[in-house]
Amino acid sequence: MMASLRRSGLLAPSVLTIGALLILPLGLMAYVSTLERGPTGGVIWSQHTTDAYVQFLFERDLTDRLVVNTDYLHIFGRSIVVAAITTAITLIVAFPMALWMAFQPPRRRLLLVFIVTVPFWTNILVRNYAWILLLRNDGVIDWVLGRLGLTGEHINVLYTPLATTIGLTYSFLPYMVLPIYVSLEKLDRRLIEAAFDLGANRWLAFRRVILPLSMPGVVGGAILVFVPGLGAFISPELLGGAKSMMIGSLIQQQFGQSRNWPFGAALSFVLLVLVLLALSAHAARYRREPKP
Amino acid sequence: MRRLAIAIAAAAALSVPGLGVPVSAAEEKELLLFNWSNYMSPDLLKRFEAETGIKVTLDTYDTNESMLAKLQAGGAGYDVVVPTGPTLQQMISDGLVLKVDAGTFSNYKNVKKPFDNPGFDPGRAYSVPYMWGTTGLVYDSAKVAGGKIDDTWKELFEPRPDFVGKIGMLKDMGEVITAAEYYLGLEQCTEKAEDGQKILELLEKQKPAVKVYNAEGTVDRVASGDVTMEHMWNGSFHRAHAKLPTIVYVYPREGLNLWGDNLAVPKGAKHIENAKLFLNFMMDPKNAAEASNFTGYNNAITGAEQYLKEELRNDAAFNTPEAMVSRFRPLQLCSKAALDLRERIWTRLLR
């Protein structure tokens, strides 16, 4: 009884904050998605329509019939792929790094946590610009590689998907490193010692002890990278050449040049539903597995 | 380090605008400007402050559309805002700007025709002109055989092999599609689906030759040689030209966009009289020239020429030759149907 009361007390602030400051506004936005567009942007509060949702999948052809339109699905698909790849690569880089950090002496550990985040006190635009300067032909990396005689011609990295991946992985690295580090750092050394004592080699100790215990961090990091990664558009536009749109730019455009607020709202809700479905599918699977 | 900290603390303490200070019946000596962050000369603002005693505080937005969206959603409180023509037209029809009757201001007589009576604000009932510019075609003459290209949009949309893969486009739906409309001889803001189809095909055919679609960084990518042909504003050209003298600004014969930024007073402004003073101040020739010198864009005030920087006067992109003036096409506000068509073309192009 006391426990559940206390738990409610602990849960209340987040419920109130997110409830009042996000869920209510989102409700307003859901309402907006059912409204008629204003002629110059904004909405007409008195007129309702489902046009916004229809627009996601259909468009009107020359004879004013509804025809399936895959443009938006295509954009959604691409963003999901990019976010997934970014998450995977970030994980591959972050895990060993977090592992190394966790085994450092205690004072150095906190310093490393800090060092990982200091670069993000800088402004995101000039960070991306620095990448442009590094990656462009005749930029720093191109010049160095040329001088060292490693490459014959220009590297041609800027304005390609590779550049986008480099930029996105960069922006999201701390969001993957820190949760994994935090999980691994609490690892009881004695568990590993015990494993070694029992004759395990490094790989077995890793697989049976370290990996399972790092899972909460891995999952947390994956969520912190994948979900915001779906909406990322700055690195794709600056470093990737913007020849193809991401969900983030598409939705932003609806509130900008396209002046179609209801559609922008509708797109966000489609995105929201998709992500919530994915997350709950994962949660259901997690719950069915017995806890370690 | 410590001095820095003190300086920052002092600046912070001194710069808290109107927090909790009650507004008296007479307007406070304050002006809340909502603008791009480096679009107005700080010296000019200091001079305004010295002349009138009114302190100017700047808040910023990054595009006309964000500014419009914020005001449409109710984010008011600014005294002066700087919309481009079509955006101003929308704001007028939405009731988001106040009528100031700039036509009655003392400096109104300095305004050059046709800027004194533009289509988006007849008689300047709501605004005064600030900077204007054109969007043309830029190429590096050192990178093409013969050093010269034809003055037509064809060079951009159906480029020669010299430029393929090294073209930069503005990532602005309006700019790109109007350029296509001019080239194809279609009306600006067309609503017809067949026209849309033609535009889409043209842009899709061009796409493989384009290196990047981005409205920012045009100056640097041209100056560094990353792109050798660019869809570009004339002010950006001027800055890039200083770094790479071989580039040339082309006024395509099918027509090119003429856009104009304006100063207006949004609904909800608290210092309306100060705002009017500011609007009038900006129609003075010396001030307009200072603004041009700072931004590199043209002004709409007669008598400002004598105060302009030499480099600007000598730049054909800035000082348009008489023969080219007829190629200007004022940027228009499109109807909802036309905007829809554009959005579908754009999304299809970049899917």
Place this chain on the structure above:
Amino acid sequence: MTDATLTRSFTLRRFELWRFPGTRAVAIAALLYLYVPIVALVILSFSAGDSSLARWQGFSVHWYADVLANSDMLRAIRNSLLVASVATTTGTVIATMAALATSGPRFRLQTGFEAMIGLPLIVPDIVAGIATLLFFVMIGVPLGIVSIMLAHTVFAIPFAYLPIRARLQGLDPALAEAAADLYATPWQGFRRIVLPLIWPGIAAGAMLAFISSLGDVVVSYFVSGPGATTLPVYVFSMVRMGVTPAVNAISTLLMLASIALLTVSYLLGRRFQ
């Protein structure tokens, strides 16, 4: 074998087996990856050129002088730091409470609650920004710097929550029982036992929340009132006419400030140990 020999061979083994091969190499490579652009960025702040995208054009400190003379920029920096500090503190406290609640026995609606906590991450910035603005205007919340703090607290919560939760998960429940046994009030038990154990999680969460707030553009833009423009909003606005190395200068100064902050807190921490 004697005790001494056992211990020695034990220590030797531990020393060599702790090192998972390759992790140090990856970590160093990753740190280089993180810092090479930063070095480029800092170097460029001393460039005499007028663009952050142009190559080095001679040494100059005038951008630093420019920043210090630009009251609008300084105000933006102040606003950003203020908002980030308040939002991070509030958000981290709220997130810690939420993490404590969800790491106990699983309760009904827990999945729903966790989805709610993750919601700020899923909603695109622009939708959150405009929705919050519409909402604030509708209920009459005055726009200023406080409105930004409110909006930022919302997304600080999930950024802080996930690392803290990861840290709490798998923490021996016997510890919580011991805490209940040893200390009279739950708060004491928390402060003496649980808090020190989850402290790295809280620190990591706070860091992530802080940098997320510092970097936010869209939400800050829409819910700010006059005079409350934050630094990223100011910088994004420079794009139209060109971003100057002044931004590189600010970024360098902010990094220095963060290092100064770390040094101060480190020294203070040492004093109180």
